[in-house]
Amino acid sequence: MLEGKAVVVTGAGRGIGRDIALMMASKGAKVVVNDLGGAADGAGADASPAEEVVNEIKAAGGEAVANFGNVAKIEDANAMYEQSMDEFGTIDVIVNNAGILRDVIFHKMTEAEWDSVIDVHLKGSFNMAQAVAKQFKMQASGCFINFTSTSGLIGNFGQANYSAAKMGIVGLSKSLALDMARFNVRSNCIAPFAWSRLIGTIPAKTEAEKARVERIKEMTPAKIAPLCVALADPTCDTTGQIFCVRNNEIFLMSQPRPIRSVHRSEGWTPETVRDHALPAMKASFFDLERSGDVFTWDPI
Incomplete structure (x- = not known):
């Protein structure tokens, strides 16, 4: 399906990224x-996870x-683009x-805790897209697979930073799909259900x-990888969608x-909005x- 294609998978040293x-x-x-090889909170660095997958x-x-x-x-994102071109020519x-x-x-969240999560998820997705956008335009082909979360699409306690980043990625992915459709570039989102060291933090x-x-x-x-590969297949024309994968189920999200x-x-006054519009x-x-x-039922 992907013969001759080059793929960059970020965070690929462990978990979902590794299997993709x-x-x-x-x-x-x-x-x-x-893979930077950091801990679940982003601290530290370790080259061994990426090397083991390679x-x-x-x-x-x-x-x-x-x-x-x-x-x-952004300089690291640009370096990934350059590495793929140098090593694989595409x-x-x-x-x-x-x-x-x-x-x-939320009331205990610090600015640093907010910024760090937004920087990796949302800014990181932007950086990677920005690094390759001109190349995708020039070659009139390309595919973005972006990871969102039901924590953003639906909600979860104690994850304002993560939820905001993941909803931001939905908007970014849709904008990529719209802005780059004329160049035969596709962009979709996946919200995964899968056990990982990040999910291991759930109380x-x-x-x-x-x-x-x-x-x-x-x-x-x-379980997440098959949908990723299918969306990456150059014969696939799906773009601008949000999917969810839960064990053997694939959902198209609204x-x-x-x-x-x-x-x-x-017209409306504050009083009529309060008394009529909101109750209606x-x-x-x-x-x-x-x-x-x-998602209240057991995974299939």
């Missing part, structure tokens, strides 16, 4: 395996190179998977919470559209739900 890199390579892609790809007969750049730095797919978590209830104190975590552990990172309207011929629409209001409140 391995499956991309198994389908013929040449892979830049990027060695695994090569042992299976594939082609891959390691990259240890930080997606939050760049065709960007998988924006790299991420960190710094979960904290589990009650029996119900512990049971939920055990169910999540059944959803391995390898996008914001008007669901209810109210009209007043003489209340039946269609959304509850304060978390991801787990929406």
Whole structure:
């Protein structure tokens, strides 16, 4: 499916990114395996995770190179583009998977905790897209696969930084799809359910919470990779969509559209909005739900 194509997978040393890199390579892609090698909160650096994935790809007969750049730095993103061109002579797919978590209830969240998560997820996705956009335009082909989260699409406690970043990525992905469609460039989002060291930070104190975590552990990172490879296939024309993968289920997620309207011929005052408009629409209001409140059934 991907013979002769070059793919950059960020955060590919572990978890979801690792399995994406391995499956991309198994389908013929040449892979830049990027991973800073930091902890779940982004601290530190370790070259071994990326190198191990590269060695695994090569042992299976594939082609891959390691990259240890930080997606939050535009110069590192540019270096990944240059490395792919130098090593493989092409760049065709960007998988924006790299991420960190710094979960904290909002009133205790610091500016540093906000900035660090936004920088890796949202700015990192922008940096990678910006690094290759002109090349994709010139060659009239390319594919972005961006990772969002149901924490942003639906909501979760203690993740204002992460949720905001992940919803921002939805907007970025749609803008990429719109702005670059004329150049045959596609962009889609995936919200994954998969057990990883990041998900391992979920607090589990009650029996119900512990049971939920055990169910999540059944959803391995390898379940995410097939959709990524399918979207990267140059024969695929899908763009501008948001998908969710939960074990053996693939969901197409909704996008914001008007669901209810109210009209007043003489216009609205604050009082009539309060007394008429809001009560009229209340039946269609959304509850304060978390991801787990929406995805309530056991994974298939």
